[in-house]
Amino acid sequence: MDVRLQQAHRAGLEFLGATQKFTGGVLQSDARREYLNAVPEAPTGLDERRASVARVLADSPAWAFDRFITRWVAEEVYVRALPAVESIRPTVEAWLASPEQQLEVDPDVVPPSYWENEFHLTPGGWNGHDLMGPAITELVFHYVLVPGGVGAVRTGQARKDHRATVAGAGRRDSYRRIVEFGASSGRYTFALANTYPESPITAIDLAVSSLRHGIATARARGIDTIEWLHADIERTQLPDGAADLVTMFSLLHEVPDTGAEAILAEAFRLLEPGGEFLLGEVAPYDRHPAFDAVVLDWETENRGEPYWREALGRDLVGMLERVGFTEVTSYGASGGVFPWITHAVKPTESHQDRSTCQ
Template sequence: MQFDLGQRGRAMMDFEVTTRLAASRLQQTVEGELADAGLDAQGLPEDMEERHRVIDSALAGSTAYQARALLGEWCAKQHGRAAEQAFEEISGSIVPALEQLREGGTTITVHDVDAPRYWSQTWFHRTRGGWDAGPWNGFIHGELVHKKYVSKIFPGDIYGNRRAVLKSLPRADYRRILEIGTSSGHHSVAIAEVFPDARLTGIDPSLRMLEQAQRVANEKGLSWDLHTGVGETMPMFADASFDLVTAYAIHHEMPVKAIEAIFAEAFRVLEPGGDMIMADVARTQSLDRMTAWRFDWLARWGGEPFWRSTAKLDMEPMARAAGFVDVRGWQPNPGRDPYIIYGRKPV
């Protein structure tokens, strides 16, 4: 979407990015201090909580660690607030345009579905009040938090990763694609780019996020079929309705039982011979213990209560248990996101 932030909003978002990058540089200093203290990846405890205790003790007198913690708390709390304030500064001029983007070929069907407690009672990413707290949270998250903040601090091409995941699929002729966890539409855009002839259906528990995905699609002249709901139970979709089911970065925001249920539902709604490909955060077992501690530490600051339990999962047995064959999981960039899990529904 094309829009200009106000002077104050632009300055606030730039400051958030600068602060977060400064925190990353402090992280390097902190890990250097750990090395000087004789703590390296091989010497850290296997248990993550014990690892945190050992590192906290070793860095008890470190001003760099204290500053890193302070900046971590600042960034976790303030980046969302800065985005909200930046939006408020331009809301008078941009809201009419956003309202017009409700009209177009993309529809939203609202289902009477009880949102799971893990979603409704968690402020993911420290978003005050949760995803649906404000009427414009979808735009604020999708266009300000994601594009003006997250994409600038992410190590790599956060949008290119989505396209790369889809391009690793064995086919190029999918026609009926289901995306679980549509959110504000970033993975949806990648799907539309890689498979322009496919009909895209999306599901997400957040109506505010789906409204932003709708605006994104309508602005691009695309026709998506969006639904409120959760991937664990999708009664609105019949058996064998799709030839591809995909998701990007949703598993680390839900408990293990929900992930198992999503694999089962993905299998059910796929036609025989259809494919499943999903991507999430790097697996803990693929990381050295220092890197895994860093990711876990950042997740704790960042408002990711399910990160640790999800990141250590081996999802290949879960996919096989759901019925998928030819299952494989891999990380294109060792030590970094994403982790990709693929499976096929047998004919």
């Protein structure tokens, strides 16, 4: 979409991006050095790490201002982005209009309770504004998150195509049917489409505005292999064995353990025997240095990530194995910690069949 904002709206968003870039690239780096110089051997438990950082950096201006500014940007970004998208509403609505494919909104879908949270401090959540999808993808990502980074993505890292890295971690050159959970406006969906251009994709989400934005983007790019589905990913209503790849990017940290278990069970049901599960996420806490783990954990109480601590401490590998997946591997791309890739396979025979043979 060709976004042409008035100077005041554009400058306001660019200011937030530059501010986040400064606090992440300068203030947070200074605070990290202060901590590492003071604590050469940091504790390993999360509670001990949090206490250690709080004690060592109690009087650190760099740490205090980094946290203050990060929270301020997180709040301010929607104060500026939503009026900005309203200022170009006729253009956005005309761009979203699609005579070829209209989203079928299911009025009977009941979102899980956790989905009603204002993730990332979005006012009213992902469906809190009828243009939230374009506002997030075209404005927040472009002007603030890409230059400034946030959360697990450090300053400057958002320019890297992490989604393409995860999409390419599948074992096959093409798939009969890919199902993506939590597609939103399709940033990961399009990485999948570029990686597997011959494979049809069903992209599922509850956010109506984001799905409509994804449809319009696919049309603009000439991509016709994607079906956009309004549904709850815990209960998609798709048939058993509908896919040979079920995948998602940066989703499971938004849900509690009970929700994650239901999502993984649905992924297992949707896969045909031998099908693959592929996930790109934030690495568990124990894979991060102490200071970085505390920076991440801060999101739990301060930036609209209520299940972050629960998610980054969960045994995802064990959870997948309990659902029935095998060949579970979990690793950081290029030897790092983001994106953290988890891959698993649905066995070609059920546990019941194997036990019978025994």
